[in-house]
Amino acid sequence: MNSNPAPLSTWARNVSPSPTLVIDGKAKALLAAGEDVCGFAAGEPDFDTPEHIKAAAISALNTGKTKYAPTPGIEALRVAIAERYLSDYGLKVSSSQVVVSPGGKYSCYLAIMATCSPGDEVIIPAPYWVSYPEMVKLAGATPKMVLADDSTHFKLTPAMLEAAITPRTRLLVMNSPSNPTGVVYTRDELAAITAVAVAHNLYILSDEMYEHLLYDGAQATCIATLSKEAEARTIVVAGFSKTYAMTGWRLGTLVAPAPIVKACTELQSQMSSNATTFAQWGAVAALKEKEKTAASLAMMMTAFDRRRKFLHTELNKIPGMTCLLSQGAFYLFPKITAFGLPDEEFCAKLLEEEKVAAVPGSAFGAPGYLRLSYATSDEIIRKGVERLARFCAKLKK
Ligand SMILES: Cc1ncc(COP(=O)(O)O)c(C=O)c1O
Numbered sequence: 001m002n003s004n005p006a007p008l009s010t011w012a013r014n015v016s017p018s019p020t021l022v023i024d025g026k027a028k029a030l031l032a033a034g035e036d037v038c039g040f041a042a043g044e045p046d047f048d049t050p051e052h053i054k055a056a057a058i059s060a061l062n063t064g065k066t067k068y069a070p071t072p073g074i075e076a077l078r079v080a081i082a083e084r085y086l087s088d089y090g091l092k093v094s095s096s097q098v099v100v101s102p103g104g105k106y107s108c109y110l111a112i113m114a115t116c117s118p119g120d121e122v123i124i125p126a127p128y129w130v131s132y133p134e135m136v137k138l139a140g141a142t143p144k145m146v147l148a149d150d151s152t153h154f155k156l157t158p159a160m161l162e163a164a165i166t167p168r169t170r171l172l173v174m175n176s177p178s179n180p181t182g183v184v185y186t187r188d189e190l191a192a193i194t195a196v197a198v199a200h201n202l203y204i205l206s207d208e209m210y211e212h213l214l215y216d217g218a219q220a221t222c223i224a225t226l227s228k229e230a231e232a233r234t235i236v237v238a239g240f241s242k243t244y245a246m247t248g249w250r251l252g253t254l255v256a257p258a259p260i261v262k263a264c265t266e267l268q269s270q271m272s273s274n275a276t277t278f279a280q281w282g283a284v285a286a287l288k289e290k291e292k293t294a295a296s297l298a299m300m301m302t303a304f305d306r307r308r309k310f311l312h313t314e315l316n317k318i319p320g321m322t323c324l325l326s327q328g329a330f331y332l333f334p335k336i337t338a339f340g341l342p343d344e345e346f347c348a349k350l351l352e353e354e355k356v357a358a359v360p361g362s363a364f365g366a367p368g369y370l371r372l373s374y375a376t377s378d379e380i381i382r383k384g385v386e387r388l389a390r391f392c393a394k395l396k397k
Contacts, residue, residue, distance in 0.1 A: 019363035027357035038384030057282030073100025104239030104252035120170035126365030182326020218327035
């Protein structure tokens with residue numbers, strides 16, 4: 001009998017683990033071992049879920065909401081999501097166009113699996129969220145990264161998109177506000193990009209996960225509201241993780257035209273059945289108890305904005321470092337090419353020598369940058385940026 005097991009699948013061998021989760025895991029392990037680590041790697045609010053949302057989930061548990069839910073989500077939540085798209089953006093969708101999934105990540109995966117086949121190409125503007133290329137590969141399709149660096153303020157232009165399209169292009173992935181840059185596209189910019197996608201008959205995955213985390217008067221645009229043609233080909237992904245500090249609840253949403261919703265529901269029925277039932281009841285409270293939710297969000301945004309401004313100012317004080325001011329999400333993306341060290345080595349040494357965890361730009365398809373999340377305490381940010389400045393000063397010598 002052959003004692004060597006057969007090789008694992010192509011998918012298992014080709015997929016890369018999420019670098020942000022790996023670095024955050026390392027930082028947490030060092031912390032647990034008693035090291036004084038300043039973690040800038042985690043992409044999650046450092047606040048707890050608001051009490052009224054927790055209370056609704058607890059009440060759901062206590063009243064037996066512990067069984068399977070309908071595959072696309074409980075009707076009360078799907079209706080609340082449809083209503084909020086109408087009030088937030090004037091987008092008229094019926095609850096039957098909504099799918100609730102176990103996380104925004106999973107919603108993106110469903111959208112990609114529903115639209116892409118082997119041989120298809122998917123255009124992903126870089127810097128990109130780490131999971132898009134891996135999901136595209138898992139669908140058997142080919143990711144085509146288009147780098148939009150600080151020369152275009154990290155924004156894809158219509159000309160860049162046009163140049164990347166081939167007869168095989170099936171899907172364009174957009175993410176505004178962006179992880180990792182915090183950049184927010186204007187409505188006009190998105191309209192121009194969407195017009196190119198429509199002209200080439202592409203689907204659009206619009207990942208609007210950070211739509212409510214905005215600063216300096218920036219406005220989020222829901223791509224499906226740009227035109228009837230845009231609406232007919234856009235899958236709008238959002239979720240509860242970032243806005244409501246519910247990362248551990250694993251709840252994402254997806255709004256799309258009926259045939260795509262049907263495909264996503266069928267895929268979900270085979271892959272996860274449904275998002276956790278009592279968690280969905282918590283999400284209903286997040287959307288229905290508007291005043292309490294708005295107050296929690298406002299409190300969180302005041303802290304994020306203060307930290308954003310402080311960190312941005314301090315980063316730009318470091319000789320050799322430059323950083324654009326983001327208008328959304330909770331990330332800054334400074335340039336570190338002046339220090340003469342590849343970004344991955346920079347981050348490894350920074351963690352080793354100064355116990356500061358940051359994610360290298362390469363993980364997002366943009367070497368020469370760092371992603372710093374300011375969804376962490378003022379104290380850690382102050383201490384961490386001091387250490388970063390000391391580290392950079394040593395490199396400069
Ligand atoms: C751009 C983007 N999309 C989707 C997600 C997924 O969020 P969730 O925790 O709901 O799966 C994240 C989380 O980091 C993100 O940054």
